[in-house]
Amino acid sequence: MLKGIVLVCNNDFKIEEFLYNSFRNLVFSRGDGSLYSICDNEEKLKLDEFIKQIKNTGAAFNWEINVSFKNLTKPLKFSGSKLDRNFFVFGLETNNDVPFLYEELMRINNEQSNYIRQILKNRFMNTQMERPDEDVLNELSQVNNQLANVQRELSKKNVELNKLNQLKNHFLGMAAHDLRNPLGHIYNYAELVENDSDNLTDMQLQFIGVIKSQSLFMLNLVEELLDVSSIESGEVVLDLQGVNIVEFIRTNIHMNKHLANKKSIKINFNPSGREIFIKIDQKKIDQVLNNLLTNAIKYSEQNTEINVEVKDIDSLVQICIRDQGLGIPDDEINNIFKPFNTTSNVSTGGEQSTGLGLFISKRIIESHKGKIWVKSEVGKGSEFYFTLLKDLK
Amino acid sequence: MITADNYHESLHNIQKDYLNALLNKDRQSAEKLITDSLNNNVPIKDIYLSVFQPAQWEIGRLWQTNKITVAMEHYCTAATQFIMSRLYDHIFSTEKNGLSLVATSVSGELHELGIRMVSDFFEMEGWHTYYLGANSTKEGILDMIKECNADILAISATMYYHIPHVQELITYIRQHNESDKLKIMVGGKAFNMGKNLWKETKADIYALDAQAAIEKSTEILSVNN
């Protein structure tokens, strides 16, 4: 059975006749109101446009307009057309009934209906043709919705991840901080015992040596973990001061000489100029230089050389530390600046490595707006480069 | 400059400018208007309810009166969804209160912007929210409710003819969900048409918009405790 209403309206869209009404609770008497009176108040504008379209073009097809029943609002698909001085309007629950209705209308009034049929059918055909487009658009909306949902999920996860990371850094910092003092004690007490060497056997002295070197290593690790946690939580605050970087490097090399001497490694530094003034956080760049130099020493055989260079390039200073050591295998070179990524290389003198030094160095250089990178060939050695801005603000 | 005195007027102007920018296909300016308002300390909730929502409604009006094409309508909606997603960082950083909401649109429903807005409001109130798109199955929704021990399930319908689907979904959830704390809330344009339409679905609560949804939920949860 057809669900909907069919009306004849006059020129002012007053309802002249109810040809058909399938809704029992929509009570209506003829000539009693206009089309507006049965439609939802909110839909006035739409109805205006609908009527305008019928008046201007002869017909309107498939406009969804809400009709108000006693206490219920229902959207109906409205179509309408001009019919001499009157207007034919029908509102149906589904589109599917439209073809059926045409047939009905035809039976009601053949001649006039031919006219309606012609106009409406044209319109119907046109809308049918537009259907594929509508499908594409709906499909597009669905894709778009899904994208928006994924985006929402991602942002949510991202925030959660950031929080977890913060928490991790917090714990890391706390744990490292709490370990630092006891480790310091162990080291200091070991040293006290060692000073009393008269009462100790050689074996005991050797053990104390191990306690000292292990606790020193752990202290180092703890210091570096503290660095990592403060770097990761974005707390790197630079204390920038002007220094002559040439002299600065020379001092650092000097401090590392005794380590190099132990392995009879020679460190060369022959800068072309005497001074280049730049702004850096001295403590932090010292840490980077230390890290790169001790690495070079760690992974070099006895009786080799390490060359340190400093170059003045426009607004930058580029520093290079070149060793004749083991070199880094190709498949490991991309990971060396990541935390806890030690290479398969074993240090030549049994020195230990925390796997954090290069990661920290990279973050320090980046916080100075510089770059750090490496070139290396297995068996020939490695070259570590980094740049610093001369006039960092 | 937005002040307490001209606040409402300012919001109204932002909404007008926002819509004009979109109608001029100028997504960047529209986005800038929103970021500028945020920087002027306009709360996100006000941006949602006093800029995005009325702009979308106006777009709907322009579309139904054939003043803009369906393509333009799609463009504006897509742009608004995108600009909304740029605010997520602010939304998701709220401290959590332990309550959780699962939200979904009834299947076949393409109008998702409103319910996503509702979900974001809950998120801003400190809820954990899980928005499942209209493509999720009733089994999927049930699993999600169990997994996150949801306090509220929110179901949205815009098209009137989707109301029976809402009803089916609610019946299914009621039959299969063992936890008795779950409250079911419905909303969306379909339910806004008639005062009592929502009652047909046997839901526990209904709310007119995102802000009312928060108020109604808080109310029902505090009654239950």
Ligand code: B12
């Ligand atoms: C954008 C839009 C679309 C987009 C939707 C894209 C998207 N990602 O959401 C697309 C292009 C897909 C679309 C498609 C269609 N649309 Co449309 N669309 C609109 C439009 C212009 C805006 C909707 C919107 O974003 N509103 C903004 C949000 C914020 O408002 P809201 O949805 O009402 O949500 C608020 C409240 O309702 C409430 N709420 C919502 N959900 C829930 C849930 C709960 C639990 C609670 C408590 C509260 C709540 O809180 C929200 C925030 O405050 C409206 C116009 C209008 N006036 O709404 C038409 C409109 C909804 N569409 C309409 C129509 C007819 C259609 C189509 C049938 C058109 C067609 N021929 O294809 C299809 C239907 C597709 C389908 N199967 O669903 C009609 C519906 C008429 C009716 N009688 O129901 C409208 C009203 C336009 C009109 N007047 O003609 N549409």
